[in-house]
Amino acid sequence: MPDVFDVIVIGAGPAGENVAGRVTRGGLTAAVVERELAGGECSYWACIPSKALLRPLDLAGEASRVPGLTVSDLDVGDVLAWRDEQVSGYDDGGQVGWIDSVGAAFVRGSGRLTGPREVEVVSAGGETRTLTARHAVVLATGSSPVIPPVPGLAEAGPWTNREATGVRSVPERLLVIGGGVVACEMAQALHGLGAKETTVVVRGDRLLERVEPFAGELVARSLAEQGVRIRLGETVERVERPVPGGEITVHLSGGDVLTADEILVAAGRHPATRDLGLSAVGLDDRGPVRVDDSMRATGVDDGWLYAVGDVNGISLLTHMGKYQARICGDVIVARARGEADDRPGMRDRADALGSPQVIFTDPQVCAVGRTEDQARSEGFEVRTVEYDMGAVAGATLLGKGYAGRAKAVIDERRKVLLGVTFAAPGAAELLHAATIAVTASVPLDDLWHAVPAFPTVSEVWLRLLEAYGM
Numbered sequence: 001m002p003d004v005f006d007v008i009v010i011g012a013g014p015a016g017e018n019v020a021g022r023v024t025r026g027g028l029t030a031a032v033v034e035r036e037l038a039g040g041e042c043s044y045w046a047c048i049p050s051k052a053l054l055r056p057l058d059l060a061g062e063a064s065r066v067p068g069l070t071v072s073d074l075d076v077g078d079v080l081a082w083r084d085e086q087v088s089g090y091d092d093g094g095q096v097g098w099i100d101s102v103g104a105a106f107v108r109g110s111g112r113l114t115g116p117r118e119v120e121v122v123s124a125g126g127e128t129r130t131l132t133a134r135h136a137v138v139l140a141t142g143s144s145p146v147i148p149p150v151p152g153l154a155e156a157g158p159w160t161n162r163e164a165t166g167v168r169s170v171p172e173r174l175l176v177i178g179g180g181v182v183a184c185e186m187a188q189a190l191h192g193l194g195a196k197e198t199t200v201v202v203r204g205d206r207l208l209e210r211v212e213p214f215a216g217e218l219v220a221r222s223l224a225e226q227g228v229r230i231r232l233g234e235t236v237e238r239v240e241r242p243v244p245g246g247e248i249t250v251h252l253s254g255g256d257v258l259t260a261d262e263i264l265v266a267a268g269r270h271p272a273t274r275d276l277g278l279s280a281v282g283l284d285d286r287g288p289v290r291v292d293d294s295m296r297a298t299g300v301d302d303g304w305l306y307a308v309g310d311v312n313g314i315s316l317l318t319h320m321g322k323y324q325a326r327i328c329g330d331v332i333v334a335r336a337r338g339e340a341d342d343r344p345g346m347r348d349r350a351d352a353l354g355s356p357q358v359i360f361t362d363p364q365v366c367a368v369g370r371t372e373d374q375a376r377s378e379g380f381e382v383r384t385v386e387y388d389m390g391a392v393a394g395a396t397l398l399g400k401g402y403a404g405r406a407k408a409v410i411d412e413r414r415k416v417l418l419g420v421t422f423a424a425p426g427a428a429e430l431l432h433a434a435t436i437a438v439t440a441s442v443p444l445d446d447l448w449h450a451v452p453a454f455p456t457v458s459e460v461w462l463r464l465l466e467a468y469g470m
């Protein structure tokens with residue numbers, strides 16, 4: 001295998017793989033360097049296994065609302081086997097095969113920048129190989145979990161997303177630190193799979209602080225009804241686990257002392273830039289790699305360095321990393337060929353609008369665009385409308401006790417949507433319509449003519465427009 005490629009990608013997660021796919025499609029040669037498994041965090045320890053664990057619980061919740069159906073006890077062994085199937089038994093043969101199929105070279109090892117366009121790769125066996133890029137190096141190294149500096153926490157061997165999504169034996173007593181997306185999804189999954197005591201310790205005053213407050217409140221209420229204890233406005237001050245693998249004692253800021261069998265830390269993520277050699281090319285070794293709207297790293301002479309996905313810190317979501325990767329790959333191809341590099345599709349517009357996201361709790365929280373607070377702080381002339389989704393005819397047919405809420409944030413000057421949030425069971429597939437309306441700035445007067453079918457939950461669109469006064 002040659003050591004000179006047009007493009008070198010470090011990291012074969014969803015973002016890195018998509019860059020490789022785009023640049024080889026454009027006729028360039030590429031090498032993809034990966035130190036663990038091709039497919040990245042997303043495929044083995046994040047999106048895929050977490051959703052595999054949540055899906056049976058989600059379905060059981062939906063089925064239990066429908067008269068005439070009896071939901072039997074979950075077979076936890078079968079659920080874990082389904083998770084194992086979804087992560088291909090933690091074997092990346094299929095993903096490496098895909099990289100081969102697009103004509104990119106797969107190089108297993110840890111990559112670091114050693115100079116302009118130069119990447120040193122060290123294999124697990126210690127062999128070193130130096131790769132050179134003719135046109136570009138793309139960083140797609142993802143992120144790693146933050147472990148807060150709480151005395152005794154690191155020593156207690158806390159779980160991160162890896163142990164939680166890869167669970168083999170569900171702990172009886174689980175304590176979760178954090179109130180964000182991972183905390184909510186994994187508390188729901190592990191409690192549903194049999195944890196007897198699940199406690200979520202949240203330093204803020206609500207769950208899911210980045211979405212509309214009502215959505216976090218609905219999730220908090222639902223988790224509490226399922227038996228999860230949520231402690232708002234508290235932090236973990238000290239942790240003790242005298243016997244490795246034994247009982248953990250957790251001291252909270254309010255003075256209470258809890259015991260647990262495992263602690264899951266879900267306190268956010270760091271961009272994976274450590275040991276990446278950024279200082280060798282004049283960049284800061286800490287923090288995200290800053291990029292422009294073509295994903296080119298700022299502050300690097302000759303503009304040969306790019307960063308996509310979690311490592312640039314813009315939007316820690318797989319679909320947004322893949323979107324950035326498509327832009328990045330196409331821009332690199334255009335620049336390598338000396339063609340126009342500013343065609344539609346070659347600049348990141350979606351991140352600034354507010355990335356779409358589905359949080360797979362019960363209710364699912366689906367949001368795109370700006371929240372009301374964000375829109376107001378950015379100076380928009382804002383009006384909001386809300387609607388009880390349980391009152392939509394299509395929703396009443398989905399089962400007894402279906403409950404949810406929708407909110408639209410409207411730019412009064414342009415009469416377009418700035419943001420939409422749904423928090424309701426099974427709402428995930430409703431989100432893309434909102435994403436289209438927000439991204440394309442569809443005028444409300446036109447949206448009025450997009451007639452939702454009866455009797456579906458999507459009639460909530462009609463109700464929101466009526467609530468607006470149409």
Ligand SMILES: Cc1cc2nc3c(=O)[nH]c(=O)nc-3n(C[C@H](O)[C@H](O)[C@H](O)COP(=O)(O)OP(=O)(O)OC[C@H]3O[C@@H](n4cnc5c(N)ncnc54)[C@H](O)[C@@H]3O)c2cc1C
Pocket residue numbers: 010011012013014015016033034035036037038039040041042043045046047048050051109110111112140141142143161165182272275276308309310311315316317318319320321
């Ligand atoms: C529990 C959990 C659930 C999630 N669920 C969702 C979800 O449902 N939907 C969603 O959109 N997002 C979800 N996310 C976020 C999503 O996982 C990330 O946004 C996504 O994985 C980022 O993709 P990436 O390609 O940037 O990085 P990653 O998937 O992290 O891949 C980076 C790759 O780079 C490799 N690497 C790192 N450094 C080097 C190096 N020096 N040399 C060689 N290789 C290197 C790593 O081994 C890894 O394979 C979830 C996250 C977590 C933690």
Ligand SMILES: NC(=O)c1ccc[n+]([C@@H]2O[C@H](COP(=O)([O-])OP(=O)(O)OC[C@H]3O[C@@H](n4cnc5c(N)ncnc54)[C@H](O)[C@@H]3O)[C@@H](O)[C@H]2O)c1
Pocket residue numbers: 148149177178179180181182183185202203204208209235236266267268269316317357358359360
């Ligand atoms: N369904 C999805 O789309 C999905 C699912 C999981 C994760 N993700 C992505 O992965 C990323 C990471 O998720 P996450 O939940 O780890 O991060 P997050 O940023 O969503 O939440 C972090 C939480 O930890 C708390 N926290 C931070 N530092 C703390 C400290 N020192 N002590 C106590 N609490 C602390 C924060 O207040 C917040 O509640 C997110 O950006 C998310 O978008 C997406």
